[in-house]
Amino acid sequence: GENVEQHPSTLSVQEGDSAVIKCTYSDSASNYFPWYKQELGKRPQLIIDIRSNVGEKKDQRIAVTLNKTAKHFSLHITETQPEDSAVYFCAASETGGSYIPTFGRGTSLIVHP
Amino acid sequence: KAGVTQTPRYLIKTRGQQVTLSCSPISGHRSVSWYQQTPGQGLQFLFEYFSETQRNKGNFPGRFSGRQFSNSRSEMNVSTLELGDSALYLCASSLAFDYEQYFGPGTRLTVT
Numbered sequence: 001g002e003n004v005e006q007h008p009s010t011l012s013v014q015e016g017d018s019a020v021i022k023c024t025y026s027d028s029a030s031n032y033f034p035w036y037k038q039e040l041g042k043r044p045q046l047i048i049d050i051r052s053n054v055g056e057k058k059d060q061r062i063a064v065t066l067n068k069t070a071k072h073f074s075l076h077i078t079e080t081q082p083e084d085s086a087v088y089f090c091a092a093s094e095t096g097g098s099y100i101p102t103f104g105r106g107t108s109l110i111v112h113p
Numbered sequence: 114k115a116g117v118t119q120t121p122r123y124l125i126k127t128r129g130q131q132v133t134l135s136c137s138p139i140s141g142h143r144s145v146s147w148y149q150q151t152p153g154q155g156l157q158f159l160f161e162y163f164s165e166t167q168r169n170k171g172n173f174p175g176r177f178s179g180r181q182f183s184n185s186r187s188e189m190n191v192s193t194l195e196l197g198d199s200a201l202y203l204c205a206s207s208l209a210f211d212y213e214q215y216f217g218p219g220t221r222l223t224v225t
Contacts, residue, residue, distance in 0.1 A: 001172070034214075043203065043216040044156070089156060102170050103156040
């Protein structure tokens with residue numbers, strides 16, 4: 001089955017800095033890669049996703065890049081703000097047949113004011 | 114539009130009992146997925162239902178089961194509860210399985 005590794009497990013940055021979280025996946029059939037943000041005590045929320053026919057996608061301060069050859073994808077947050085502090089999860093799945101998303105273990109991002 | 118709702122929000126059960134959790138998806142969403150979230154194992158996929166049919170299933174024992182009704186509401190059942198079943202159970206709905214998923218607030222299950 002699919003295996004998703006996520007690094008780092010904890011990331012501490014100063015407000016205004018950039019943050020990068022990386023995930024690697026093992027199944028070359030995976031073609032859908034969402035990122036979720038989960039604030040303490042709240043539900044996960046999709047913040048950005050990318051499909052395998054695209055190499056990069058941006059949404060304001062958030063971007064995701066995908067390298068299919070190397071089987072890794074990354075989340076980039078620029079100009080971080082204290083409200084970006086949360087746990088971020090990546091996931092990988094194959095949507096053509098059975099959709100069984102596999103999640104990374106999460107990255108706790110702490111943005112210091 | 115109302116978001117995904119889950120009931121109950123908190124539940125305490127003892128080992129050996131069974132439990133049923135409920136999820137009401139966003140209106141118009143036909144796909145409902147269930148997840149288990151624990152500090153040790155993270156987020157794990159349980160199963161996904163679409164139009165009352167279970168289409169996909171994660172790697173969980175048969176004690177975990179579910180169903181979906183014609184109005185897309187879904188229930189998840191866990192029989193013969195074990196201490197290790199203590200977790201936050203999340204459901205998520207989407208238009209179809211590969212569309213954006215919207216999560217509910219979760220049901221916090223504690224097994225004593």
